[in-house]
Amino acid sequence: MLILKKIKDVENHLKSLVNQGKIIGFVPTMGVLHEGHISLLRKSEAACEVTVCSIFVNPTQFNEKTDYDKYPNTIDKDIEKLNDIGCDILFLPSVKEMYPQGFANEVRIDFGFIAETLEGEHRPGHFNGMAQIVEKLLRVVNPDKLFMGQKDYQQQLIVNELINKRKLKTRLIVCPTTREKDGLAMSSRNIRLDDASRKLAVEISRTLKGAKAAIHHPSSSIFQIQEWGRKRLSDFKDIETEYFEIRNAKTLKPAKSKSENLIVLTAVKIGGVRLIDNMLMS
Ligand code: AMP
Numbered sequence: 001m002l003i004l005k006k007i008k009d010v011e012n013h014l015k016s017l018v019n020q021g022k023i024i025g026f027v028p029t030m031g032v033l034h035e036g037h038i039s040l041l042r043k044s045e046a047a048c049e050v051t052v053c054s055i056f057v058n059p060t061q062f063n064e065k066t067d068y069d070k071y072p073n074t075i076d077k078d079i080e081k082l083n084d085i086g087c088d089i090l091f092l093p094s095v096k097e098m099y100p101q102g103f104a105n106e107v108r109i110d111f112g113f114i115a116e117t118l119e120g121e122h123r124p125g126h127f128n129g130m131a132q133i134v135e136k137l138l139r140v141v142n143p144d145k146l147f148m149g150q151k152d153y154q155q156q157l158i159v160n161e162l163i164n165k166r167k168l169k170t171r172l173i174v175c176p177t178t179r180e181k182d183g184l185a186m187s188s189r190n191i192r193l194d195d196a197s198r199k200l201a202v203e204i205s206r207t208l209k210g211a212k213a214a215i216h217h218p219s220s221s222i223f224q225i226q227e228w229g230r231k232r233l234s235d236f237k238d239i240e241t242e243y244f245e246i247r248n249a250k251t252l253k254p255a256k257s258k259s260e261n262l263i264v265l266t267a268v269k270i271g272g273v274r275l276i277d278n279m280l281m282s
Contacts, residue, residue: 001083003090007140010091014052014141022049026143026170028134030071031055032188033078036178040147041085043175052141053082054091060103060129067274072191091141098136109165114157114252118265119276122242130155131162138168146170151177151185153265153278154252177277179205185277197271200238204268207232208279211246211264215281222246222255222262233268242267242274249280 004010014024025048027040044051055078062068082090115127138146148156156174163170178186183205193201207229214225229244246255249263262281267274
């Protein structure tokens with residue numbers, strides 16, 4: 001695997017591959033690679049001739065400096081994993097390489113409600129920073145296909161909008177959430193959970209599953225299921241719920257009818273670690 005740290009080097013290398021007619025797949029990450037990331041990379045390898053992975057912990061998408069400072073780093077292991085699965089190129093830029101002029105926000109896209117609600121509300125500035133770095137990365141790699149996880153549901157809706165609004169050639173492919181055996185969605189943040197918190201974290205996916213099952217009961221309303229989920233989580237004294245919401249899967253507007261395409265999304269803090277998860281309900 002080629003490890004490139006400079007934008008120019010990635011552009012030059014990819015130019016010759018594109019000239020040979022190769023299909024380029026791209027998986028952007030913040031490192032601490034787990035099976036969720038690997039599943040995206042496998043999809044890219046199956047669908048594309050060249051797979052590029054990036055590892056970059058993007059400062060502008062962290063609304064809390066301590067969260068950025070505490071973000072784990074396992075770069076040697078990550079490189080090993082990428083080599084093992086046959087990734088072709090790792091783009092590993094520095095902060096200076098991606099933000100040579102500092103952090104002034106160049107992306108001025110108004111994503112509207114999908115970026116204002118849920119994560120947008122609880123993590124001000126997060127999606128601006130995320131869109132800013134994804135656009136920069138897409139302009140460097142210019143992939144045919146971009147692989148992202150359903151785990152970050154709002155993120156992929158916004159990136160889809162970014163691609164449309166900027167009229168980029170890239171096609172976004174959204175991949176299902178990879179889970180631990182007990183149902184916990186894999187996340188780079190999970191390694192920060194202590195034993196007790198890790199055990200408790202299973203309640204997130206259990207509650208989402210419960211809500212998904214309940215939606216099919218004719219007697220239960222969306223409101224009741226939402227209330228049930230919130231109560232179930234708040235009954236665990238060490239789970240602090242930020243939101244537990246049933247929304248329209250396309251617009252993220254509060255769901256009005258069970259006939260809509262619905263999704264249940266949640267964000268909680270356990271032992272100081274913020275975790276998000278979601279499940280499509282249909
Ligand atoms: P991150 O490194 O957390 O920024 O994630 C990089 C990419 O991996 C994003 O597209 C995420 O949605 C995706 N991802 C993270 N966790 C999972 C998971 N458990 N299953 C599938 N994809 C995931």
